[in-house]
Amino acid sequence: MMEIEYIALLARLRLTEEEKELFSRQLGSIIDYINKLNRLDTSDVEPTSHVLPIKNVFREDRQGVSSERDEILRNAPSKKGGFYKVPKIIE
Amino acid sequence: MELYRLGIREAIELISKKEISPLELLESVFQRIDSVEERIKAYVTIERESAFNRARGLENKPMEGKLHGIPVAVKDNICTRGVRTTCSSRILENFIPPYESTVTSRLTVQGYILAGKTNLDEFAMGSSTENSAFFITRNPWDTERVPGGSSGGSAAAVAADECIAALGSDTGGSIRQPAAFCGIVGLKPTYGRVSRYGLVAFASSLDQIGPLTKCVEDAAILLNIIGGHDHHDSTSVAMSVPDFTSALGMDIKGLKIGIPREYFIEGVDKEVENGVRDAIKRLESLGAVPLEISLPHTEYAVATYYILATSEASSNLARYDGVKYGLRMDGENLIEMYMNTRHHGFGAEVKRRIILGTYALSSGYYEAYYRKAQQVRTLIRQDFENAFKEVDVIITPTTPTPAFRIGEKTRDPLQMYLSDIFTIPVNLAGVPAISIPCGFSGEGLPIGLQIIGRHFDEENILKVAYAYEQDTEWHKRRPVL
Numbered sequence: 001m002m003e004i005e006y007i008a009l010l011a012r013l014r015l016t017e018e019e020k021e022l023f024s025r026q027l028g029s030i031i032d033y034i035n036k037l038n039r040l041d042t043s044d045v046e047p048t049s050h051v052l053p054i055k056n057v058f059r060e061d062r063q064g065v066s067s068e069r070d071e072i073l074r075n076a077p078s079k080k081g082g083f084y085k086v087p088k089i090i091e
Numbered sequence: 092m093e094l095y096r097l098g099i100r101e102a103i104e105l106i107s108k109k110e111i112s113p114l115e116l117l118e119s120v121f122q123r124i125d126s127v128e129e130r131i132k133a134y135v136t137i138e139r140e141s142a143f144n145r146a147r148g149l150e151n152k153p154m155e156g157k158l159h160g161i162p163v164a165v166k167d168n169i170c171t172r173g174v175r176t177t178c179s180s181r182i183l184e185n186f187i188p189p190y191e192s193t194v195t196s197r198l199t200v201q202g203y204i205l206a207g208k209t210n211l212d213e214f215a216m217g218s219s220t221e222n223s224a225f226f227i228t229r230n231p232w233d234t235e236r237v238p239g240g241s242s243g244g245s246a247a248a249v250a251a252d253e254c255i256a257a258l259g260s261d262t263g264g265s266i267r268q269p270a271a272f273c274g275i276v277g278l279k280p281t282y283g284r285v286s287r288y289g290l291v292a293f294a295s296s297l298d299q300i301g302p303l304t305k306c307v308e309d310a311a312i313l314l315n316i317i318g319g320h321d322h323h324d325s326t327s328v329a330m331s332v333p334d335f336t337s338a339l340g341m342d343i344k345g346l347k348i349g350i351p352r353e354y355f356i357e358g359v360d361k362e363v364e365n366g367v368r369d370a371i372k373r374l375e376s377l378g379a380v381p382l383e384i385s386l387p388h389t390e391y392a393v394a395t396y397y398i399l400a401t402s403e404a405s406s407n408l409a410r411y412d413g414v415k416y417g418l419r420m421d422g423e424n425l426i427e428m429y430m431n432t433r434h435h436g437f438g439a440e441v442k443r444r445i446i447l448g449t450y451a452l453s454s455g456y457y458e459a460y461y462r463k464a465q466q467v468r469t470l471i472r473q474d475f476e477n478a479f480k481e482v483d484v485i486i487t488p489t490t491p492t493p494a495f496r497i498g499e500k501t502r503d504p505l506q507m508y509l510s511d512i513f514t515i516p517v518n519l520a521g522v523p524a525i526s527i528p529c530g531f532s533g534e535g536l537p538i539g540l541q542i543i544g545r546h547f548d549e550e551n552i553l554k555v556a557y558a559y560e561q562d563t564e565w566h567k568r569r570p571v572l
Binding site: 004007008009010011012013014015019022023026027029030031033034035036037038040042045046047048049050051052054056057059067068071072074075076077078084086087088089 | 185186187189190282283296322325326328388390391393394395397398405409412413414415416417418419421422423424425426428429430431433434437439442443445446447449450453460462463464465466467468469470472504505508520521546
């Protein structure tokens with residue numbers, strides 16, 4: 001079974017002990033189910049990342065209308081002087 | 092008849108003839124909301140004040156838009172500027188979008204009125220709307236049962252006449268499955284037909300916005316408005332959008348309908364199967380030609396989906412970090428802040444899927460899971476391509492059973508995932524599909540018929556859906572509330 005704590009750390013999720021136990025069990029049975037894909041030989045099959053044959057879209061590098069800073073910052077949980085405020089990241 | 096019962100086409104006809112006014116229509120819809128919403132719980136946010144202001148603004152104005160004064164409910168994962176958009180998640184509980192989604196911008200141009208924002212499984216992850224962080228929405232046909240999901244709020248609001256029509260989103264069946272459970276019409280357009288700009292991303296290669304309506308014609312009317320290229324979404328396709336209403340009423344004589352044997356299997360409820368088989372006979376009597384076909388990789392679709400959708404979700408939901416918007420829970424340092432925020436902000440199903448997706452993408456497993464699933468996706472897509480060389484549309488049950496009971500599948504996530512077994516392959520292939528009512532179970536629960544078409548051929552599925560609908564009475568039934 002997957003190393004749930006390691007995966008949760010990668011996903012930046014704190015889990016309770018109960019969640020670790022519950023998710024390990026549930027995800028174990030889901031992964032057992034998913035493993036049925038191994039019955040298919042796909043060695044010569046191209047992967048589909050996207051159903052449409054679309055390409056990159058380019059545009060002129062021109063200045064356009066953008067959102068107002070204050071309107072964007074209205075949703076910020078913490079802000080100061082027109083910036084997002086976050087915990088100290090440099091020791 | 093009460094005005095709230097009306098669909099878009101009927102209501103617009105009355106408004107254009109000045110037999111009713113936008114304000115009268117809105118008053119009727121809000122009276123209905125006042126009398127049934129407490130039992131249904133379809134809405135996260137009801138926009139009463141702004142809706143009445145808008146209706147008053149439209150009153151006595153010349154009719155310009157195609158939705159002049161039509162109250163529409165919008166799933167709460169579609170951004171509406173200045174109107175709280177929560178995704179039914181604690182992490183976005185107080186999020187007020189600073190911009191408008193393309194679909195609602197287009198409805199606004201046509202004079203629609205936003206009735207409110209509807210409940211969903213958190214971030215559209217679920218099949219019953221039980222994963223909403225706020226409350227459970229109930230099925231108007233039997234309030235002990237789920238409305239389906241994830242667009243359960245939109246489907247219940249339409250079925251209970253708490254709006255004239257609604258928008259939802261469909262990643263693995265989230266429009267069609269609740270439409271089937273609630274006895275209404277739900278259309279998932281071709282991937283790329285409708286702009287996803289302003290739709291909060293779940294699985295970007297699968298997500299698509301579409302209408303939930305009281306009849307097929309209304310779905311065509313809404314698709315006419317929301318369809319088409321948008322420079323804000325580079326996956327929306329620069330193709331002209333036909334007038335989908337002009338396909339309605341056309342003859343279906345000689346049209347070939349494929350019946351895939353993999354969709355009539357053990358585990359499909361007998362009443363559902365009989366309802367769909369009767370519908371096929373009915374279409375045959377209208378001149379369609381049924382042909383048995385095979386979609387051989389159907390049984391691998393759910394497994395493929397739960398790798399691809401969770402992988403994309405784990406990446407898309409990385410943005411909820413407590414910095415730019417949404418909930419923040421403090422921590423000793425930045426990582427702890429992230430982990431605490433996401434711990435408190437996300438519900439169990441969202442956490443499960445983020446973990447599964449992170450696992451599938453993690454070093455050492457990527458080839459075995461993610462790449463493998465992308466390869467199987469190719470096989471599933473090819474199944475449809477091959478089938479559509481022989482037939483014009485494909486007909487299946489939308490769901491293996493009618494609406495299940497609240498709490499029936501919450502303990503076993505895999506059983507919940509398997510309830511989407513017939514809708515998921517459509518998203519993986521990117522083709523369009525519609526669910527329409529095709530009967531009722533002995534207990535009075537609606538049964539859904541799914542009609543699947545070729546890429547960008549919504550016209551044929553709407554044509555077949557309309558022909559069937561006009562020949563039957565199912566869509567006229569309403570739940571007793």
